[in-house]
Amino acid sequence: MTKTDAQKQACEKIRERCAQLRGGGAHTLFERAALAFIGTRASPATRTVYWRDLARWLVHCEECGADPAHPTLEGAGSFRTALEASAAALVVRRVLAVLASIYHQLKEQQVVEENPFTERLLPRPSATIYKRTDSVSPEDAERVIASAAADESSRGARDVALLRTLWTTGMRRVSLVSLRRNGFTETDSVAQLRFVIKGGAVVDAEIPTETAQALRAWLAVAPPSQWIFCTADGAHAMSLDMVTKVVMRCAKSVGLRLHPHQFRAAFITQALDAGVPLEQVRAAVHHQAISSTLRYDRGRRGAGVAARVAAFRAAKKPETP
Numbered sequence: 001m002t003k004t005d006a007q008k009q010a011c012e013k014i015r016e017r018c019a020q021l022r023g024g025g026a027h028t029l030f031e032r033a034a035l036a037f038i039g040t041r042a043s044p045a046t047r048t049v050y051w052r053d054l055a056r057w058l059v060h061c062e063e064c065g066a067d068p069a070h071p072t073l074e075g076a077g078s079f080r081t082a083l084e085a086s087a088a089a090l091v092v093r094r095v096l097a098v099l100a101s102i103y104h105q106l107k108e109q110q111v112v113e114e115n116p117f118t119e120r121l122l123p124r125p126s127a128t129i130y131k132r133t134d135s136v137s138p139e140d141a142e143r144v145i146a147s148a149a150a151d152e153s154s155r156g157a158r159d160v161a162l163l164r165t166l167w168t169t170g171m172r173r174v175s176l177v178s179l180r181r182n183g184f185t186e187t188d189s190v191a192q193l194r195f196v197i198k199g200g201a202v203v204d205a206e207i208p209t210e211t212a213q214a215l216r217a218w219l220a221v222a223p224p225s226q227w228i229f230c231t232a233d234g235a236h237a238m239s240l241d242m243v244t245k246v247v248m249r250c251a252k253s254v255g256l257r258l259h260p261h262q263f264r265a266a267f268i269t270q271a272l273d274a275g276v277p278l279e280q281v282r283a284a285v286h287h288q289a290i291s292s293t294l295r296y297d298r299g300r301r302g303a304g305v306a307a308r309v310a311a312f313r314a315a316k317k318p319e320t321p
Contacts, residue, residue, distance in 0.1 A: 018055035030069035042200035045174030076116035089125035135265040161218035170267025179228040268296040
C-alpha cells in the first residue's frame with residue numbers, strides 16, 4: 001500500500017467515524033457528553049471542526065485499544081506524534097486545543113477524571129510555525145473563473161459565483177458555506193453579504209458588482225434552500241470539502257493546482273499592494289492579530305530596505321578631513 005493509499009484510508013475512517021457521531025444512534029457516555037458540549041458551539045463551521053477532531057481522536061483510540069473516557073498522557077502523546085507525521089503544525093495545534101477544550105468541560109462535569117491535552121502537560125507546536133500558503137495571480141484567477149463560466153449549466157453558474165466570492169472577499173471556506181440567501185442584499189449602489197466568521201460572530205461585507213451579478217445568476221437556477229451554496233437537494237449547506245473540490249476541479253481544467261486559501265492570500269497581498277493600511281486589511285479579513293494577516297502577505301515589502309538604510313547612513317556620515 002502506498003503512502004497516498006494509507007492517507008486516503010485514514011481519512012475515510014475519520015469521515016465514517018464523524019458520520020457515526022453526527023448520525024445519532026448508540027453512543028457511549030463519553031461520546032454523548034462530548035457531543036453535547038460540541039452542540040453548544042455557536043458557529044456551524046466550528047461544530048463541524050470539533051466533530052472531525054473528536055473523530056480523529058476516537059479512531060486513534062480504537063486502533064490503539066485505548067479508552068477515551070480514561071485518557072492517559074502517554075496515549076495523548078502518541079496521538080500528537082501520529083498527528084505530527086501527517087498534518088501541518090497549525091492543524092496539530094488546533095486539534096490538541098479542541099480536545100483540551102472538550103476534556104476540560106467533561107472533567108468539570110465529572111465525566112472524565114483527567115485532561116491530558118492541557119498545554120501544560122502536552123505542549124503544542126508554536127503558533128508561529130505555519131505552512132506557507134501560496135497566492136494565486138490575477139491572471140490565473142481570471143483563467144479559472146473563465147473556465148467555470150464556459151460551463152453554461154447550473155453547475156457552471158454556481159462555480160462562477162463561488163470563485164468570484166472567494167476572489168473578491170478573501171473569506172475563509174467556513175464563512176463561504178455560512179452564506180444564507182437572506183444575507184445577500186442589494187441597494188441602488190451597494191451589494192452586501194452577511195456571513196459568520198471564525199469564532200461565530202456575524203459580519204457584513206460589501207462586494208463588487210461582478211460578484212453580485214454572479215450570485216444573482218446562480219440563485220436564479222439554484223435549488224430552493226436557505227443557503228447560497230448548498231447540497232444538490234438544498235437541504236444543507238455545502239461542505240468544506242466540496243468547496244475545495246470545486247476550486248481544484250476548476251483550476252485543473254486550465255492546468256493549475258489551487259486551494260481556496262490561495263484566494264485569501266491573494267486578497268491580502270493585493271490589498272497591501274494597493275496601499276490599504278495593514279490595520280484595515282486585518283479588519284477586512286477578520287484576523288485578531290496583525291501578525292496573522294502578515295502570514296498571508298506574499299509581497300516583498302522588505303525588499304530594498306537595507307540598501308536604503310545604507311544610503312541614508314552614507315549621506316549622514318561626516319566627511320573625513
